[in-house]
Amino acid sequence: MQMTYDFIDHAIAVSSVPPPFEIPRLQFVDAGLALAYTQALPENKNVSTSSTRATGAYLLEEWITDDGGEFTKFIHKVSCTPLIDPDEESYDIAEFLRPRFLLLTNSLRSKVGKGQDLFGEGNIEKGVERFENDHVCNSFCKLPAFGLKPFGGVEPSTSTA
Structure with a gap:
């Protein structure tokens, strides 16, 4: 433009x-990309780490x-x-x-x-x-x-x- x-x-x-x-x-x-994440619990309960994974992507635009x-x-x-x-x-x-x-x-x-x-x-x-x-x-x-x-x-x- x-x-x-x-x-x-x-x-x-x-x-x-x-x-x-x-x-x-x-x-x-004006536009942007929003990513939604979900925290995944560890498969082994003895492990204290968790991971996140993207569960959705959204295009956000100005109204x-x-x-x-x-x-x-x-x-x-x-x-x-x-x-x-x-x-x-x-x-x-x-x-x-x-x-x-x-x-x-x-x-x-x-x-x-x-x-x-x-x-x-x-x-x-x-x-x-x-x-x-x-x-x-x-x-x-x-x-x-x-x-x-x-x-x-x-x-x-x-x-x-």
Whole structure:
């Protein structure tokens, strides 16, 4: 996430024209791993030592909701298509996440993973593979300061004919 905002901040700083819209500032959820242990009693009652063994592992995540107490998922990890409708209040965040989806996954793979697959088995890899075909460029992609080359799907028509 920080690499994404470093790129955005640098591009805007060196651009002669500021973006005509606000760039959303988001963050990852704080998370941690909790391990539960059980103390195992010694099998031989004459031995005073005991051991512990892990009996469970739990992923703990920060509790997140919007102002109304509901969690909003903006974009799915297998597709760059927003999961909320254009007339919904936070659609600008979903639009912001569309091009960031590829930037983030490519940054993770090239800088952190040194070209290796960081995602393992699952559907994130499918989403990355389909990105160029499924993506429809939006105002974030088209911002001249970012210097991004357009590709992907065709812009949806706004005509009612």
